[in-house]
Amino acid sequence: MNLKFLVVDDSVTMRRIVINSLANLNYLDYVEATDGKDALAKLESDPEINFVITDWNMPEMSGLELVKAIRADERFSELPVLMVTTRGLKNDIIEALKARVNNYILKPFTPQVLREKIEQILSTTITEK
Amino acid sequence: MNSEAVMTRLFEKLNDLKSIFLYSEKLIPVIQSLIDFMRDTIPLLENINHSITDSAAKIPKVSHQINNVTNATELATNEILDLVDKMLNETQHSESMLERLLEFEQEKAELIREVAMESNSPRAAELLQKYDEKYDNRARLEVILGVVKNIKEYANNITISLQVQDITSQQLAAVNHLIDSVQKKLGSLIHDIEKNKLKSADDLHIPFEESMTFDPNARYQNGLSSQQMVDDVVSKKINPATQEEIDKLFHKE
Numbered sequence: 001m002n003l004k005f006l007v008v009d010d011s012v013t014m015r016r017i018v019i020n021s022l023a024n025l026n027y028l029d030y031v032e033a034t035d036g037k038d039a040l041a042k043l044e045s046d047p048e049i050n051f052v053i054t055d056w057n058m059p060e061m062s063g064l065e066l067v068k069a070i071r072a073d074e075r076f077s078e079l080p081v082l083m084v085t086t087r088g089l090k091n092d093i094i095e096a097l098k099a100r101v102n103n104y105i106l107k108p109f110t111p112q113v114l115r116e117k118i119e120q121i122l123s124t125t126i127t128e129k
Numbered sequence: 130m131n132s133e134a135v136m137t138r139l140f141e142k143l144n145d146l147k148s149i150f151l152y153s154e155k156l157i158p159v160i161q162s163l164i165d166f167m168r169d170t171i172p173l174l175e176n177i178n179h180s181i182t183d184s185a186a187k188i189p190k191v192s193h194q195i196n197n198v199t200n201a202t203e204l205a206t207n208e209i210l211d212l213v214d215k216m217l218n219e220t221q222h223s224e225s226m227l228e229r230l231l232e233f234e235q236e237k238a239e240l241i242r243e244v245a246m247e248s249n250s251p252r253a254a255e256l257l258q259k260y261d262e263k264y265d266n267r268a269r270l271e272v273i274l275g276v277v278k279n280i281k282e283y284a285n286n287i288t289i290s291l292q293v294q295d296i297t298s299q300q301l302a303a304v305n306h307l308i309d310s311v312q313k314k315l316g317s318l319i320h321d322i323e324k325n326k327l328k329s330a331d332d333l334h335i336p337f338e339e340s341m342t343f344d345p346n347a348r349y350q351n352g353l354s355s356q357q358m359v360d361d362v363v364s365k366k367i368n369p370a371t372q373e374e375i376d377k378l379f380h381k382e
Contacts, residue, residue, distance in 0.1 A: 009295075010342075011203075011294075011295045011298065012203065012207060013203060013206045013207060013210065013291060013292075013294045013295055014292065014295045016207070016210050017210075017288055017289070017291060017292055020210075020214070020217075020285075020288050021288070021289075024285060056344070057299065057342040057343055057344050058342055059342055062342065085344070086295075086296055086299060086344045086346070086347035086348070087344050087346070087347075088346070088355050088358070088359065089346065090358075090362055093359055093362045093363065094362065097362075097363065103363060104359050104362075104363050105356065105359070106355050106356050106359050107292050107295065107296060107347075108289060108290070108292035108293065108296070109289070109292070109356070110289055111285065111289070113356055
């Protein structure tokens with residue numbers, strides 16, 4: 001399966017780190033967005049995007065709002081979404097899960113953890129299909 | 130009422146008046162000291178007011194400096210990332226070349242063996258074996274390849290550690306938010322004391338970006354224990370989570 005990632009984070013540093021980590025895992029196809037609003041625009045304009053990696057705390061539209069917007073739109077409702085954030089409180093994780101993120105990674109993360117979660121999500125979504 | 134009763138009543142009132150005078154006599158020094166105290170307090174209050182105004186005026190500078198620190202660290206982090214990227218590209222290139230050289234060495238060794246087998250001269254076969262033993266670079270190349278792979282891993286680890294920049298910038302944004310609250314509180318205090326608006330309210334404006342979002346609990350923590358906690362919560366809830374299950378989790382806390 002060819003994966004095209006949408007990497008959403010307001011921090012340039014974090015976007016680069018996520019993209020570098022993806023490259024390490026041989027995932028070279030990606031699009032960047034600086035916040036939830038930008039991410040939705042990218043999703044609209046690029047139908048090839050089939051995996052979203054998003055931060056939580058962002059201006060304009062947060063990652064959580066983005067997940068809710070994605071799930072509310074039937075075109076993207078099954079799109080795999082991985083949340084990568086500093087928010088480690090249990091209530092935050094539950095809130096994200098209620099919004100239907102597919103998995104959750106705490107910063108700082110390693111490429112191994114990223115690989116593990118991407119594979120978990122892919123295996124789950126493929127099984128569900 | 131007869132005159133005796135009137136007189137008695139008058140004397141009673143006079144006694145009351147006397148008591149009041151006596152009490153007032155005692156009270157006057159107290160009031161005097163209170164007035165003195167208030168007189169002394171006014172410059173003190175003015176001093177406090179001045180200090181608050183002074184502190185409030187310094188806050189924007191502090192806030193501005195925090196923003197500068199965030200911008201500078203972001204810039205520096207990206208410069209480091211540029212260098213790490215270059216390093217990774219070059220190590221990737223070296224790794225490929227070394228792997229290719231290893232293949233050549235393997236091919237060379239096989240060729241030498243073939244030539245030795247084809248040769249009818251035992252001396253020639255012996256020399257070829259010696260040559261093969263002496264100039265077989267596979268072991269050396271494997272060591273170098275290991276070193277290159279280690280360098281690549283270290284470079285990747287640097288990249289991972291640089292996530293600290295995002296985390297510290299969120300912490301600094303949280304501090305800035307706190308400073309902003311203090312500034313507003315001080316502003317209202319000065320307003321209360323002076324009963325008029327801050328003269329230099331514009332000057333005291335903090336360059337705090339309202340749009341700035343942050344996690345006040347953001348922290349840089351190496352190791353996998355936090356991720357393990359996340360995984361535990363996610364693994365319990367990742368499969369169609371019911372509201373009941375979620376509620377149970379909330380009640381556990």
